[in-house]
Amino acid sequence: MSDFGGMEELLQDFLQEAHDLLSDVDNKLVELEKMPDDRGLLNDIFRGFHTVKGGAGFLNASELVTLCHLTENLFDRLRNGELELNPELMDVIMAATNGVREMFGELGQMVQPQPADPAVIAALRGALEGEQPGAIAEAPATPAVAPVTDSASGATPATGEPDWGQLHAAITGQPVTQGEFISKVEAAPSSASVAKSSAPPPPATVTPAGDAPAPSPFGRRTTDRPGGQATAARRTEERGRENTIRVDTARLDQVLNLSGEIGLTKNRLTSLRADILAGKNDSETLHALDQAVSQLDLLVSDLQNSVMKTRMQPIGRLFQKYPRIARDLARQLGKDVELVLSGEETEVDKTMIEDLADPLIHLIRNAVDHGVELPADRQACGKPVKSLVRLEARQEGDHIVLIIADDGKGMSPERIRAKAVEKGLISEEEANTLDERQSLNLIFLPGFSTMAQVSDVSGRGVGMDVVKTNIQKLNGSVEIRSEPGKGSVFLISLPLTLAILPVLLVLLGDQPFALPLSMVREILPIDRDRIQEVGGKETLVVRGEVLPVVTLARLLGWPVEQPPEYGVFMQTTERSFILGVDSFAGRDDAVIKSLEDFKPKGVAGVTTLSNGQIVLILDMKELLSDLGQRSDLGGAPRMLEFA
Numbered sequence: 001m002s003d004f005g006g007m008e009e010l011l012q013d014f015l016q017e018a019h020d021l022l023s024d025v026d027n028k029l030v031e032l033e034k035m036p037d038d039r040g041l042l043n044d045i046f047r048g049f050h051t052v053k054g055g056a057g058f059l060n061a062s063e064l065v066t067l068c069h070l071t072e073n074l075f076d077r078l079r080n081g082e083l084e085l086n087p088e089l090m091d092v093i094m095a096a097t098n099g100v101r102e103m104f105g106e107l108g109q110m111v112q113p114q115p116a117d118p119a120v121i122a123a124l125r126g127a128l129e130g131e132q133p134g135a136i137a138e139a140p141a142t143p144a145v146a147p148v149t150d151s152a153s154g155a156t157p158a159t160g161e162p163d164w165g166q167l168h169a170a171i172t173g174q175p176v177t178q179g180e181f182i183s184k185v186e187a188a189p190s191s192a193s194v195a196k197s198s199a200p201p202p203p204a205t206v207t208p209a210g211d212a213p214a215p216s217p218f219g220r221r222t223t224d225r226p227g228g229q230a231t232a233a234r235r236t237e238e239r240g241r242e243n244t245i246r247v248d249t250a251r252l253d254q255v256l257n258l259s260g261e262i263g264l265t266k267n268r269l270t271s272l273r274a275d276i277l278a279g280k281n282d283s284e285t286l287h288a289l290d291q292a293v294s295q296l297d298l299l300v301s302d303l304q305n306s307v308m309k310t311r312m313q314p315i316g317r318l319f320q321k322y323p324r325i326a327r328d329l330a331r332q333l334g335k336d337v338e339l340v341l342s343g344e345e346t347e348v349d350k351t352m353i354e355d356l357a358d359p360l361i362h363l364i365r366n367a368v369d370h371g372v373e374l375p376a377d378r379q380a381c382g383k384p385v386k387s388l389v390r391l392e393a394r395q396e397g398d399h400i401v402l403i404i405a406d407d408g409k410g411m412s413p414e415r416i417r418a419k420a421v422e423k424g425l426i427s428e429e430e431a432n433t434l435d436e437r438q439s440l441n442l443i444f445l446p447g448f449s450t451m452a453q454v455s456d457v458s459g460r461g462v463g464m465d466v467v468k469t470n471i472q473k474l475n476g477s478v479e480i481r482s483e484p485g486k487g488s489v490f491l492i493s494l495p496l497t498l499a500i501l502p503v504l505l506v507l508l509g510d511q512p513f514a515l516p517l518s519m520v521r522e523i524l525p526i527d528r529d530r531i532q533e534v535g536g537k538e539t540l541v542v543r544g545e546v547l548p549v550v551t552l553a554r555l556l557g558w559p560v561e562q563p564p565e566y567g568v569f570m571q572t573t574e575r576s577f578i579l580g581v582d583s584f585a586g587r588d589d590a591v592i593k594s595l596e597d598f599k600p601k602g603v604a605g606v607t608t609l610s611n612g613q614i615v616l617i618l619d620m621k622e623l624l625s626d627l628g629q630r631s632d633l634g635g636a637p638r639m640l641e642f643a
Contacts (some may be wrong), residue, residue: 002110007059012056015108016244020317021048022101026324029097031091033327034338042079046072052100058111064103067116068122071096077128087331088132092123094328123503245350247310255310258303265296306496311351315393315400316344318353322364326389329368335374336386337368343393348400349497355474356402356494359467363404363490364389366464371408371488381485383407399518402492411482413439420448440480444468449484472621475501475516475604477572493518501592503607503617505585506568508552509561514607514617515568522569526580540578542569551580555602555623572621579620590617 007125025048032041053068071093077083079515099120102112115121126132241268272289323339330337348356372378372387417431420442436440442448446465471478476494494519495501501512504523524542531538531549539548549567553560564580590607604619 003112004110018052023320027320030323030327046075059380061113063113067099095120144456237474251310255306262299268292270547312347313350313353315346315348319344326364326368338388340390346393359470362467367406371406373409400494405489407487410484410488412484416442501590503588503590506581507583507585512615514590514615521571524567526567545577549578
């Protein structure tokens with residue numbers, strides 16, 4: 001049952017705006033930690049919490065109002081020079097933003113949020129009183145009498161009616177003098193707050209600097225994972241917003257103008273059709289018809305491009321959440337790391353942004369955890385104490401390239417091979433045949449990890465497998481470059497859009513199939529005299545590289561009626577091979593139609609050719625998945641399976 005009957009639309013609008021505001025606040029908090037005296041940042045963060053508080057007041061979300069109000073007061077003190085920002089106080093602020101985000105998740109489930117963590121509330125109030133956060137952590141979570149803050153908390157009284165005076169102050173932004181209001185919730189906690197506060201708080205320990213690698217940020221619960229998976233509530237709320245998109249009105253105007261031009265061209269074609277049916281087929285009429293058809297073709301192409309642009313979103317909306325993730329993890333691990341963002345204005349398909357969230361989180365966490373060294377180790381190697389992790393996006397032709405680079409210790413191919421053999425992921429013989437690129441790609445194997453012990457951050461061998469799987473779903477590829485002692489670079493190449501896919505049309509008999517052009521390196525004829533058998537498998541030498549040959553008919557489970565005449569040199573993240581086909585039908589930009597209710601295994605989607613023929617777009621990675629469990633591309637023929 002919803003707690004917001006009749007206000008669901010208002011709530012969704014609030015959540016969408018509030019999420020963007022909070023992400024922007026997170027970024028500014030990371031910047032503020034580097035420049036604690038920047039009044040511009042302090043004012044921006046203050047306004048962010050003030051805006052969220054005002055919206056929460058309209059929704060009668062009293063607990064969210066209270067948390068935002070205390071944080072807002074804290075920043076008011078900071079910008080007025082009454083308090084000094086230090087790492088401990090920043091941890092309290094970060095814990096408060098985590099609490100706000102958790103409340104957003106509860107609001108996304110159409111329920112009023114529960115009170116914030118009592119330890120965080122106590123720390124905020126203590127900071128407003130001038131006490132150090134470490135000392136507050138030792139204090140009882142529930143004081144007998146709540147201290148009076150310098151302004152109202154905006155909480156809802158026990159009667160259920162909002163405090164209109166406080167709500168007016170929250171919305172109008174008029175200053176509230178110290179002691180003007182005393183929150184009724186602070187003076188008389190609700191039953192929910194009492195129930196939550198009655199449990200003994202977790203013991204807080206104050207560790208002297210240098211005794212431990214890193215202090216845990218204040219207010220973090222034992223179940224929290226910095227930068228990890230979002231809460232179920234947050235995921236649910238995000239899924240609920242997947243069907244909406246923000247579009248620049250200029251792009252909508254362009255689509256409207258093109259639609260009008262197409263309408264005029266249609267009217268012209270209708271008139272010419274009537275003339276031709278009436279027997280008027282002179283050269284002037286035919287020339288006009290040719291011009292109108294050409295004009296229509298041009299307009300439809302422009303309209304298609306314009307509509308595709310409405311799906312494009314700046315990747316900066318995704319990037320803005322990562323500085324906070326990198327900061328929290330670095331502080332937990334005792335490292336000094338700065339995440340540098342570049343190319344935030346680069347536009348990618350909306351659905352791609354959603355699917356890139358998890359891979360990028362894993363890569364950034366991997367760079368901070370595994371890639372960069374501890375400050376002492378960096379000093380010993382003659383490196384700057386501060387590590388740099390770079391996240392960059394740029395467009396190259398019809399592809400988007402994402403770069404995640406660090407200046408850490410790099411990766412050793414020999415160590416990776418030895419670890420894979422130790423874990424039983426590959427055999428010793430297989431390890432000896434791998435080159436440097438193939439050795440680095442072993443980190444994508446499920447269960448692979450170089451960590452000796454599993455920690456809260458890593459060690460389970462799941463993260464890089466998630467990266468590879470999600471990137472492959474987007475028809476993309478991942479390339480690793482690493483140099484021991486200097487750092488590692490992960491290059492992700494993705495198609496510009498998921499709706500239109502450049503494909504190579506190949507023929508198996510008379511039946512056409514579409515192959516993603518991003519995987520095609522070269523087309524070459526197959527000379528049966530040049531094919532050699534190695535270990536009972538057919539291979540072909542191309543410029544000194546021995547490549548296995550697998551026929552398309554064999555992959556699909558079709559009978560091989562004749563040897564293939566042509567080969568398509570294809571390359572995936574894991575391997576290169578020659579795909580044998582009968583012939584080619586050309587190149588095309590396929591408009592992908594997904595198959596949801598009836599999806600054959602090994603089929604990424606379907607497209608329609610200009611003659612109306614339906615063509616299957618093959619998912620080569622899925623077709624090769626069964627064979628990929630072996631060291632070669634041999635094996636028994638497999639039928640096209642239907643899921």
